[in-house]
Amino acid sequence: KQEVTQIPAxxxxxxxxxxxxxxxxxxxxxxxxxxxxxxxxxxxxxxLLIQSSQREQTxxxxxxxLDKSSGRSTLYIAASQPGDSATYLCAVTTxxxxxxxxxxxxxxxxxxx
Amino acid sequence: xxxxxxxxxxVICKSGTSVKIECRSLDFQATTMFWxxxxxxxxxxxxxxxxxxxxxxYEQGVEKxxxxxxxxxLTLSTLTVTSAHxxxxxxxxxxxxxxxxxxxxxxxxxxxxxx
Numbered sequence: 096k097q098e099v100t101q102i103p104a105x106x107x108x109x110x111x112x113x114x115x116x117x118x119x120x121x122x123x124x125x126x127x128x129x130x131x132x133x134x135x136x137x138x139x140x141x142x143l144l145i146q147s148s149q150r151e152q153t154x155x156x157x158x159x160x161l162d163k164s165s166g167r168s169t170l171y172i173a174a175s176q177p178g179d180s181a182t183y184l185c186a187v188t189t190x191x192x193x194x195x196x197x198x199x200x201x202x203x204x205x206x207x208x
Numbered sequence: 209x210x211x212x213x214x215x216x217x218x219v220i221c222k223s224g225t226s227v228k229i230e231c232r233s234l235d236f237q238a239t240t241m242f243w244x245x246x247x248x249x250x251x252x253x254x255x256x257x258x259x260x261x262x263x264x265x266y267e268q269g270v271e272k273x274x275x276x277x278x279x280x281x282l283t284l285s286t287l288t289v290t291s292a293h294x295x296x297x298x299x300x301x302x303x304x305x306x307x308x309x310x311x312x313x314x315x316x317x318x319x320x321x322x323x
Contacts, residue, residue, distance in 0.1 A: 127310055138214075138301055138316035139252075146310065184251060193240055193305055196312060198251045 097122045097189045101199035109207050114172035116202045118185035123166050126188040129196070130159050130170050133182045142183075143170070175206045210236045212304050214315035221292055222323055228288045229318045231302030237282035238304035242312065243275075246299040258285050292322045 098121045108114060118128070127146050131139040143152045143159045145168065151160045156173040172179055182203045186196040211234040221227050231241060240259050244252040256272075258264040258279035266272045276288040285304075289296055299319055303312040 129311070131314075136299075136317075136319070139303075139314040141311060141313070144311050186252075188310070195242060195254050195257055196252075196303075198253075200251045 097125075097187060097197045099185060099187055099197050099199035101183075101185055101202050103202060104200065105203040105205075107205040107207065108175055110175060110177060112175055112206075114170075114175050114179065114204060114206075116170040116172075116183050116185075116204070118168045118170070118199055120166045120168075120187050120197075122189055123163050124189060125163060126191055126194065128159075128161055128168050128185065128187045130157075130168075131184045131186065133184060133201070135182075139184065175204075177206050177208045180204055180206050210234075210304070210306065210313040212238075212302065212313045212315040214300075214302060214318050216318060217316060218319045218321075220321045220323065223293055224291055226288055226290045227292055227320060228286055229300055229302075229320075231285045231287070231304070231315050233283050233304040233306070233313070236304070236306045238285075238306055239282065240305040241279055241285040242303045242305070243277060243285075243287050244301045244303070246301060246317075252301060255287075289320065292320070294322045296320065297322045 130142040145152045145161045158171045161168045182201045184201045186198045213232045215230045243255045246252045255270045256264045256266045264277040279285040301317040303314045
């Protein structure tokens, strides 16, 4: 059974610092991995999708790496801004396309101005 | 990305009543839709997977007679919480998956409060 863990559970940084969010999964037979952002009381916004054959994906200030063999992914957010404050969730699709997503517990981020 | 809507966004009901939540994929045909539940300060937990025209597959511990899922068309899935109780109060989120596309697209969620 796939299990996804995110560390730390909460993170507080001053504006301008880089953010490093970690995600680990127990079954390396993943199809893809997604990073999401969730604002309080809102739905999910997809940030980055990494296929199992890829090592990283980049979008603007966001960069996500994937090391499938060790069961890890890291989301980097450069030069953090107060607007980056949110909960970040990582989720994996195990096995094949169309399979369910398994979510980590999330990391709550607060960027202080 | 693709757009998924949910209706209603918020519902308050009395204990014992049934509540229907709709999930629509607005600009693509969703071969598969997923329903999740999220309690405060917790992550998303998958409740069930529905494929158009067939019965939903429920996760362990989710009562299929209490959470009725209908996926009658490629753009609409509904979740009905029957005889709702206060412990069913939660944030319900759906996601849609189009054939040939790897990414799941999420709806904005429905906040259910059962009094």
